Amino acid sequence: MMESGTAILARAETAVEVSLGARSYPVIIGERLLAAAGQWVAATLPGARCAVVSDANVAALHLAPLKASLVEHGLFLGEALVAPGEASKSFPVLATLCERLLELGVERGDCVIAFGGGVVGDLAGFAASILRRGVRVVQIPTTLLAQVDSAIGGKTGIDTKQGKNLIGTFHQPSLVLADVSVLATLSPREFRAGYAEVVKYGLIGDAPFFAWLEENFEEIFSAPGGARRRAVETSVRAKAAIVAEDEREESGKRATLNLGHSFGHALETYAGYSERLLHGEAIAIGMRLAFTYSVERGLCPPGDAARVARHLDAVGLPIKIASIPGPPPAPEALLRLMGQDKKVKDGKLALVLVRGIGQAFVERDVDMPLLTDFLIRECG
């Protein structure tokens, strides 16, 4: 049944603006937003029709209300489904997707809706950025990880055998709809993996938020109510502020969002982007490694690193390389993979390190012998 405009407004959404001048856009956080998507898109992009990119899992669970809302507003061009999983972030899938979007009749004035987790968001965002030299994209993230991180800020891309996200564009969305009610269908493992990115915001710049997470994580995990929504909202505000300050990762501010990612991406590549290790799990290990390494460098109080490891462990996230199923990686292989990181400049590795909880910074020109020694011990 069609909902009235009053009913939609009564749902008390929160809007967080990503301030980028003429390219500013809102991140709308609320419940049952899918059923109101047509209204949001029509108000944000008048005249644009929509092609929805999703994967089969998300489509089976959640496409119906989104599609009904777009059809009701006369905006639905069709859907393009990709296989679930990181393997879809590839050149062949990108090519097939672009051709499917053209077949659906997406024109310059239309938009692509990226409806899914980080994989769909990155892939569909990339396709939108190159289709007809660029069409608008609306991100409707359905995982915790995508709602608090990957759907915001315009990073798009695919993976290659050299590493993760090495091919891509910056293409800001026109609108992000973060419907927290869809998080109820995530598996506990996937929710936990996304939570690693929530913790990240506390660790990089908001020590009180980390302390609040330590106190409230059980409620965040167990119930869809206030604590969960507050965790999402706080994370979105943090991400929006960082993107507004350093959209293209030039000043070093946005690079702090990669806390744990140099280690984490290398571990993910080593694990083959598979179920062996989800992205958020790799980031949890990576953040623990970044804190431990910072302690060894005399930069961070040992008590802070212990708190971080304790909290990640308490929620059930892996914190050690040895927790990854299968044979352990060789330290040299990890170093080689870390050398593909986008923060490498003049062949020199940069790492996000910490002076304590909430105090992340980028260290350029990392001391390779020290890092090698550290990884030999951590892989052992």
Ligand code: GLY
């Ligand atoms: N996920 C890191 C960034 O958006 O910069």
